[in-house]
Amino acid sequence: MSKREIYEQKTEAILMPIVEEHGFELVDVEYVKEGGTWYLRAYIDKPGGINVDDCEVVSRRLSDILDEKDYIEEAYILEVSSPGLGRPLKKEKDFKRSLGEEVDVRTYRMIEKQKEFTGLLKDYDDATVTIEMEDGTLKTFEKSDIALIRLAFDF
Incomplete structure (x- = not known):
């Protein structure tokens, strides 16, 4: 440690x-x-x-x-x-509370020519996070590829 x-x-x-x-x-x-x-x-x-x-x-x-x-x-x-509007999701309780909420996902590496994604948090486990994209498709990310995941917010 x-x-x-x-x-x-x-x-x-x-x-x-x-x-x-x-x-x-x-x-x-x-x-x-x-x-x-x-x-x-x-x-x-x-x-x-x-x-x-x-x-x-x-x-x-x-x-x-x-x-x-x-x-x-x-x-x-x-x-x-306060954790602020763009509250990061780090612990299991954060993911559980945020199911169905819009989240921003930033990855360490390019995935399908982009590093930033926004969608509804649909599912998670110890290794992956799945979001529903605007077009209705599901995208699953390995947690090891995620640099940051937080609640989305608009101004």
């Missing part, structure tokens, strides 16, 4: 009781480096959506515990936020 995965796993374990206490859902935790800076991000949600006060409550509690446990070696910025 990589250091990044260990940090994410430990942070998720700390966060679970905090978010459950407030009736929130922990959507995801990620530890990523962007532009030379490390970020520890926690995405939370609740029915009706998350607001700034919700994020602040979780952030303060998490920050205090992270300072106490001090298991992350590098300097980092802590962010707690």
Whole structure:
């Protein structure tokens, strides 16, 4: 297991009781480096959506515990936020909740001369994701080919 995965796993374990206490859902935790800076991000949600006060409550509690446990070696910025409109699908519960919803799929490699697809999430398992394209055809992707899958949104 990589250091990044260990940090994410430990942070998720700390966060679970905090978010459950407030009736929130922990959507995801990620530890990523962007532009030379490390970020520890926690995405939370609740029915009706998350607001700034919700994020602040979780952030303060998490920050205090992270300072106490001090298991992350590098300097980092802590962010707690909503998963946003284009919510990524990562865990089984995300796929289950999103069945029948429109999703955007971005692949690592070209498939039929394209890397981006949009359709209704029809099925998934441990290895594949199937979406129904606009023309009614079904397209199945290997999860190992998917760079990103998220709920689609229009403005």
